Amino acid sequence: MAILTVACSLYRQWEMAKNGTGLSGEGFFVPPGKWPFQRELQATSSHLIYEMKMKCSVDAATNARDEHATCGAPAWIGRGLTCVCFNRKGVYQRIFINLTPQQEERVRRLKHRMKVHFDTSRTDHQAALRALWSATYPDIKLCGLVSDQWKEMGWQGKDPSTDFRGAGFISLENLLFFAKTFSISFQRLLKKQGGKRSAWEYPFAVAGVNVTFMIMQMLDLDNTKPRTFVRSVFMQMLSENEWAFDLLYCVAFVIMDKQWLERNATYMEFNEVLKSTRAQVERELLMDDVLRIEDMPSYTLLC
Structure with missing residues (x-):
């Protein structure tokens, strides 16, 4: 009984x-x-x-x-x-x-990544920044880690390290993952190709940092008790693929750009576009047949 x-x-x-x-x-x-x-x-x-x-x-x-x-x-x-x-x-x-030992380890590693601040004195962080430049502009030599060249990528000033304060080192890792894994989509968004573009476009690199921060807030991994089913669904996906966060970032970025074009938005509307992007990401994660990041409908936008 x-x-x-x-x-x-x-x-x-x-x-x-x-x-x-x-x-x-x-x-x-x-x-x-x-x-x-x-x-x-x-x-x-x-x-x-x-x-x-x-x-x-x-x-x-x-x-x-x-x-x-x-x-x-x-x-x-x-x-x-x-x-x-x-x-x-x-x-x-x-x-x-209830997490398996493997899931616990992957969640622990992801949480650790989210807590790492960009440190200009660390050689591995410097190397990652140079790698991002090489992946973005393979035919252009970088003059230095502090240079006006960085503005071309969409950083606010000549020192990109100041823009990582909001989301930390993981936002640089996300951009680098995007550039290396989906180079065609990365370059298309960087160069603002396709669609009717605004005269006042969003800065590519800074937008990428904001997308990382948005996903971190959405998943709320620092909270000891899950408050959304989206987080629980993501944890299941993370157990299948340790790069789930980075893949989700790429999907969210292309969704953001798509919504930007559909709204014919300008930079002043960026926060509203980011909110609608989060809502779309959450809807897709909760679809019946979405068991992996690769199953999300917007994943097909990546190439």
């Missing part, structure tokens, strides 16, 4: 997520394809499913008298699965994620 009670709780949670029932206002919607217990429930015998439905119907009638009835205590099934709990009105309560 205890097993049946737990299974019933899971079934009711799955039904709520699948049908979108009981969710309103600030409620937290879980897309059906993302529901972590769906596979386990599908593997349950038809007899148990029947008993679950019958018992859940009785429980639902009983709990209907309780205005604050919840879906039950969090239950763990396997490793690396997310547990989401709602109350009957759909108000989000809490999200838990």
Whole structure:
């Protein structure tokens, strides 16, 4: 009976997520394809499913008298699965994620990357900056790490290190990853090719730093308790590919440029474009058939 009670709780949670029932206002919607217990429930015998439905119907009638009835205590099934709990009105309560040792290590490394500040005295940071220049302008010699040449890439001044303060060294790593992995898209955005461009365009490099910072805020990895399902979905993707953050950055950058063109935006509207970019990234991450960054519809914009 205890097993049946737990299974019933899971079934009711799955039904709520699948049908979108009981969710309103600030409620937290879980897309059906993302529901972590769906596979386990599908593997349950038809007899148990029947008993679950019958018992859940009785429980639902009983709990209907309780205005604050919840879906039950969090239950763990396997490793690396997310547990989401709602109350009957759909108000989000809490999200838990149980990580495998590999996931924990990858999350730890990513968190560490996010905390590293750009240090002009470190030779590896200097080398990364030079590598970015070489990947961006392979036929042009760099005069120095402090040079007016950097303005051509879209830095605010002749010393790009001052622009890394917002997002740290990882923002440089993201730009370098983009330049080396998707060089055609990188050059197209750098040179503002394609579409009707504004007379006052966004500065490419500084925009890249802002995209990194936006993703860091969206994932909120520093928070000890996950507050969004987007973060939990991303952690699953990170367990499959340790470069998930860098790939997500590239996707977000091309989404930002696409929305910039669609809005015919100017630099004064950059923050609004960034907000709509984040919303689009979140929508794509929560799509039913998106299990990897490569499954996101906007990933096809990269080349």
